[in-house]
Amino acid sequence: MSKTMIVTGASRGIGAAVATVASAKGVNLMLNARSEDALNELARSLGVDPTRIVVVAGDVSNEQVCDRIVATAIERFGGIDVVVNNAGILDPIGTLDTVTADDWVRNLMVNVAGPVLLSQRAIQFLRERHGCIINISSGAAVKAVRGWSAYCTSKAALNHFNRMLAAEFPEITAIAVSPGMTATDMQVMVREQGEGRMPREEHQRFIDAHRRGELRSPDAVARVIVALGLSAPREMSGEFVTVDDPRVTSLL
Template sequence: MSQPIVLITGASRGLGEATARALAQMGARVVLNARSSDDLVAVAGRIRSAGGTAEVVVGDVSAPEICERLIQTALDRFGRIDALINNAAMLEPIAAIGDAERDDWTRHMAVNVIGPVLLTRAALASLRSRKGRVINVSSGAAVHPKATWAAYGASKSALNHLTTVLALEEPEITALAVAPGIIDTEMQALIRERGKGTMQEKDYQRFVGLHERGELRSPDEPGRALAVLALHAPHEWSGMFVTWDEDRITELVQQHTAS
């Protein structure tokens, strides 16, 4: 594929930034989105300084007009979309079902579920014509429930289901939900900051311990896997929920990143 066009949300830091950089290194031209303007512009600047091509659309994916602008920017600038990576997400509310406020649930689902739906819908015409890919960043929390993470787990479970249905409805594209594992990102910092006394103590201490022992993985390796999947995931995998370091994905990454 010659200079594929890839959109990625939540691209200002962490996994999103790592994925964007990996895509650019593989020759893709990227359209980046996040709420944080300064950080997003800085990521785009680093990609351009390394010889890549990056466009920026700042805004919240829960807003339909931002989703439309993101898709239209890619089409106006490059004429097509080859892949969409729905990475933007939030963890909060960290709260028991009986304690979480309605507005917090509404906000959470707007970002984690409705945003990816809106973006996918807006990109479908181009993705169909390009036999493109939709990569939805999921989580192990979708299948391993944690107390006080009801919103996050439910949103990622919904994203998995949407991925499966998208594969059934859109046979011309490839749709995957990918769990990136536990990585050293802002989400982990948020858990350490706000999880004490809210999360179950054993869960909270597990995450704190991973950080204190230096066992949180860098986002670079999962980011590289997401980039390879966005460009090369086999169509027969469409509809699946996978983990970034499964053997078949590791083999695919090695195949497409070997020097």
Template sequence: MTSANPVAIVTGASKGIGKATCISLAKLGFNVVGFARSELELKAVGKECETANPSTQFAYYSGDVSNNSDCDSTVELATKKFGRIDALVNNAAILDPAGDLTKISKADLARHFDVNLFSVLYLTQVALPELIKLKGKVINISSGSATTFLNTWGAYCCSKASLNMMTTGFATEVPEVTFLALRPGAVDTDMQVQIRASGHLMRPEDLKMFVSFKENGILIHPNIPASVIANLCLKLDHNLSGKFFSWDSPELAAYRD
């Protein structure tokens, strides 16, 4: 049976921006399929989604986005339970390995790209047949690091820059679907905690910058970009397909509450 509600898959759904996006989507009337590693946290997200909007449903798959079989199972769950996929939010990502590109091993960089880029490629490919049917939306969560290099986080910068180009590539090849790469801003999440805790690896001036984000209240709550992401899933203008914007870009004013 096909759901009357639109349906979105969200990766990295157990915490931070992913969790907040699931809840924002539920508020807009989406049934949500959360994909993350922690089953316990996913169950908690589901309760929050259904509290936010009792007329929606939350399903989840506990697995690893870099595992093709887990990606297959997540898409299968969405199609079997809800009969449709209207949107895909590729949010899951890792920060490690930290360190200079001159010293990062090939194996560590490959693992990083497997999570941050190759998983997006594969999951998008698997979901595309359903997305094409409904002229769906794909929102890839990028970063300002895609365009500004940060010492110590070179691997992350490279994977996010590649994600932006992949977004453009998919938009070119699949005109039936609307794709967008989104910078969510400096968000108060576990990733920012990890960055501050890695200060011994960073240049003093870079560490000072990240610490100041927290101390000066510059970090924004995950609910802020999550609301934009949910609105993009609902009504993203196809004319923006393939682009990279920040959550607070003038071009996205219509998607901010």
């Protein structure tokens, strides 16, 4: 029987790459992001049987959207094996004294409340199938990147939420993954909008890494995420791993 995976933030970047890799492995997909046209275009471009892919567009920090994501996956595919909590935003960039409270809280709504709300709704179905939740975290969860206080805080919270999932639900596997710098729009945003809003040397690190060609490809990161989602050992549940961790690359 084909496995079923929910991927949030699937309209571009790492999420779209996860959908592409999973689809090639015959996984049924429930794709979410706010941009409906981009999701439909991705679904078409994958060239698989349309009955294997379904799209629910909407903001993942909205409870009704999370209700619809899970209900649609169950209705269409009869169960859920993997949830990839990938949707995320970096904004606001700027030290705490320069950003608005609304923008700061909005970051936590998308990066933390989104994964919490979706996981909460999916958990009973994941337990039935001993499924897996992959929380897409960041090195920023454990490193203070100046100018990114909301983002860093949100990813640290996501890591602890991941540990909580592992502690409360031993039937499932919950893994938080740090992709490392990856060539997506989020990195373009850092390079283009970080100047003047992040300390100069902090911003320069991202410019230099890009210039030296050090960014990972979304495809390479996606292969690891899909491998973890489909075959992470239960003993790893609760862990925060990097994509080049040997225990992770051995699953490829």
